[in-house]
Amino acid sequence: MDSLILPTTPAAGGIEGIDREPFEKFLIHEGRLLDDRKFEAWMELFTEDGLYWVPSTQDQPDPFNQASLFFDDRQLMKTRIERLRHPRIHIQTPPSRTNHMVSNVIVEEADENAESFLVSSSMMMGEYRLDVQRFFMGRQFHRLVREGNTFRITLKRVNLINCDSAFEAMAVPI
Amino acid sequence: MFDGTPDEISKLVEPGRVHRRVYTDNNIFELEMERIFGRAWMFAGHTSQIPNPGDYVTSDIGRQPIIFIRHKDGKPKVLLNRCAHRGPKVCNEPCGNAKALTCLYHGWTYDTDGSLIDVSMPEGAAPHFDKKNFGLAKAPRMGEYRGFVFVSLANKGVSFNDFLGSMKANIDDLVDRAPDGEIMLDAGIHRYFFRGNWKLQVENVLDSYHVPYSHASTVNKKGEQFSRREGDDEGAQVVEGKTEKTADAWKGRRSYVVDFGHGWTSNTELKEKERSSPAYDAYKVALAEKVGQERMEEILVPEFHNSLLYPNCSIMGLNIHVRIIRPISTDLTEVTVYPVRLKGAPDEMNSANIRLLNVTHSATSFVQTDDLESFRRTQVGLQSLQSEWIDLSRGMGEEEPDPHYNATRESAMHEMAIRAQYQAWLHYMREAA
Ligand code: FES
Ligand SMILES: [Fe+2]
Numbered sequence: 001m002d003s004l005i006l007p008t009t010p011a012a013g014g015i016e017g018i019d020r021e022p023f024e025k026f027l028i029h030e031g032r033l034l035d036d037r038k039f040e041a042w043m044e045l046f047t048e049d050g051l052y053w054v055p056s057t058q059d060q061p062d063p064f065n066q067a068s069l070f071f072d073d074r075q076l077m078k079t080r081i082e083r084l085r086h087p088r089i090h091i092q093t094p095p096s097r098t099n100h101m102v103s104n105v106i107v108e109e110a111d112e113n114a115e116s117f118l119v120s121s122s123m124m125m126g127e128y129r130l131d132v133q134r135f136f137m138g139r140q141f142h143r144l145v146r147e148g149n150t151f152r153i154t155l156k157r158v159n160l161i162n163c164d165s166a167f168e169a170m171a172v173p174i
Numbered sequence: 175m176f177d178g179t180p181d182e183i184s185k186l187v188e189p190g191r192v193h194r195r196v197y198t199d200n201n202i203f204e205l206e207m208e209r210i211f212g213r214a215w216m217f218a219g220h221t222s223q224i225p226n227p228g229d230y231v232t233s234d235i236g237r238q239p240i241i242f243i244r245h246k247d248g249k250p251k252v253l254l255n256r257c258a259h260r261g262p263k264v265c266n267e268p269c270g271n272a273k274a275l276t277c278l279y280h281g282w283t284y285d286t287d288g289s290l291i292d293v294s295m296p297e298g299a300a301p302h303f304d305k306k307n308f309g310l311a312k313a314p315r316m317g318e319y320r321g322f323v324f325v326s327l328a329n330k331g332v333s334f335n336d337f338l339g340s341m342k343a344n345i346d347d348l349v350d351r352a353p354d355g356e357i358m359l360d361a362g363i364h365r366y367f368f369r370g371n372w373k374l375q376v377e378n379v380l381d382s383y384h385v386p387y388s389h390a391s392t393v394n395k396k397g398e399q400f401s402r403r404e405g406d407d408e409g410a411q412v413v414e415g416k417t418e419k420t421a422d423a424w425k426g427r428r429s430y431v432v433d434f435g436h437g438w439t440s441n442t443e444l445k446e447k448e449r450s451s452p453a454y455d456a457y458k459v460a461l462a463e464k465v466g467q468e469r470m471e472e473i474l475v476p477e478f479h480n481s482l483l484y485p486n487c488s489i490m491g492l493n494i495h496v497r498i499i500r501p502i503s504t505d506l507t508e509v510t511v512y513p514v515r516l517k518g519a520p521d522e523m524n525s526a527n528i529r530l531l532n533v534t535h536s537a538t539s540f541v542q543t544d545d546l547e548s549f550r551r552t553q554v555g556l557q558s559l560q561s562e563w564i565d566l567s568r569g570m571g572e573e574e575p576d577p578h579y580n581a582t583r584e585s586a587m588h589e590m591a592i593r594a595q596y597q598a599w600l601h602y603m604r605e606a607a
Binding site: 054056057060063064065066067068069070071076079080083086088089090091093164165166167168169170171 | 268361362363364365366367368369387388390391392400508511513515521524525528529531532533536537538540542543544546547548
């Protein structure tokens with residue numbers, strides 16, 4: 001799937017003449033939904049064929065021939081979220097508290113009609129649960145399509161700097 | 175004082191219970207590293223990870239770093255990853271290809287079979303210094319079965335063949351599913367850790383009793399777990415939908431044990447006849463082409479759910495993978511999960527297996543995360559001194575011989591398999607290294 005492949009040498013500062021602000025707003029909103037545990041609303045940001053991918057190696061070429069930390073289509077997202085809502089999900093009893101930070105937003109690609117975009121940003125998510133605080137950090141890539149005043153996600157790919165390390169259990173999406 | 179005498183060790187395991195110290199005591203952990211992980215046959219790698227001469231993968235056996243490498247002559251070798259000069263880890267990458275291995279510190283260079291080929295400034299060497307005595311240490315004993323390479327870090331002991339024994343059938347069950355009769359462990363890894371003793375994960379591998387309660391969050395309103403196989407849109411019946419009591423189908427699972435603490439659990443009845451999807455159907459055709467229709471049907475009967483090669487290697491037949499449990503300290507354990515690719519199977523089939531494993535056995539999975547929480551909480555609970563013993567008595571006295579497998583069997587809702595693990599534990603631990 002070509003849409004999973006990302007440009008290796010983006011233009012410095014991103015595409016000229018495209019305002020970053022709406023994208024920034026969208027990405028901040030997306031992180032906020034996760035932090036507020038509004039997982040269903042978060043899922044709704046994705047198009048019906050939208051994909052959420054967190055590779056487990058650097059420069060992982062695809063999610064089909066190698067293990068990934070997350071590779072969810074809408075169906076798996078739904079199962080994941082239903083489980084997050086289950087009263088007996090032990091790994092979320094008590095639940096994690098998270099905070100997302102998004103910065104260094106770059107519009108990397110835009111189609112001619114300014115309808116679909118590739119946006120990258122630096123992300124950090126702090127997670128706290130039961131006396132343990134940890135951080136996930138990396139560069140995330142969103143493929144977005146314009147929908148009215150906002151966007152929907154066709155791909156969210158998070159390249160964690162420690163994607164190939166051993167992790168303690170991770171229950172909530174990054 | 176704890177010296178690890180046979181007498182002291184024997185006191186830790188009683189019929190139907192074990193002492194909490196086996197999970198919490200650092201002295202016991204040190205002895206386990208010596209007497210179990212320093213002695214039993216341990217998974218070192220799979221030949222598909224190192225197809226070409228010079229290919230290597232690094233990992234650890236217990237706490238000891240190793241290099242699994244294919245030598246120039248085409249044979250796999252298992253070397254201890256420690257410079258013979260002053261001790262640094264020589265190979266620092268998770269995997270790669272090397273013509274020779276050079277230590278970063280003073281540049282000693284080793285061949286791909288570990289022999290020392292070059293010492294910098296050889297003029298300074300002591301008169302009695304002989305390169306022959308300074309190779310990278312090799313694992314003293316190595317064995318291979320269908321690409322699985324195991325080593326023992328002890329010079330003597332039970333042979334690999336005897337160790338594996340009838341568990342060969344469990345490996346065959348997995349490998350025979352590949353149309354080309356070979357599996358590939360080349361689809362990356364999942365790696366996770368938990369703050370608990372290694373045995374908690376090992377015991378869990380053959381514990382079907384925990385599933386209905388521990389994994390409640392993976393079960394839908396009909397009481398079925400989400401599907402864990404390509405071409406099967408229903409998962410196993412775990413609980414009765416309304417009552418949330420353990421389903422009879424689930425209760426029908428059996429566990430089996432053989433020598434050395436090894437064993438397996440059987441599968442819940444799965445809807446084999448109805449199993450179908452484009453990828454699965456294409457796979458069946460590919461398999462039948464290689465082995466014939468009759469054998470294909472035989473191979474695809476899901477006989478083993480999960481198999482354990484004690485102490486730390488699990489081979490899962492349902493959603494296929496190999497899992498290695500690595501103790502780091504008394505209360506810290508790392509688990510590596512290798513997705514399995516079936517050689518000769520259509521890409522879509524292999525891809526479906528890889529994708530399913532992301533949600534069943536990764537750090538982010540729907541299943542494993544709740545197990546990890548159980549292990550972590552157990553380690554905390556066991557700090558309590560009010561109770562000395564862990565109860566493992568379910569089904570005691572109900573064990574029966576199974577002539578078909580030449581094994582001992584029991585309901586998988588019981589704890590026979592764990593009791594057998596502790597008999598093996600005693601066997602290793604009572605004997606000083
Ligand atoms: S320590 Fe390795 S060369 Fe000296
Ligand atoms: Fe489990």
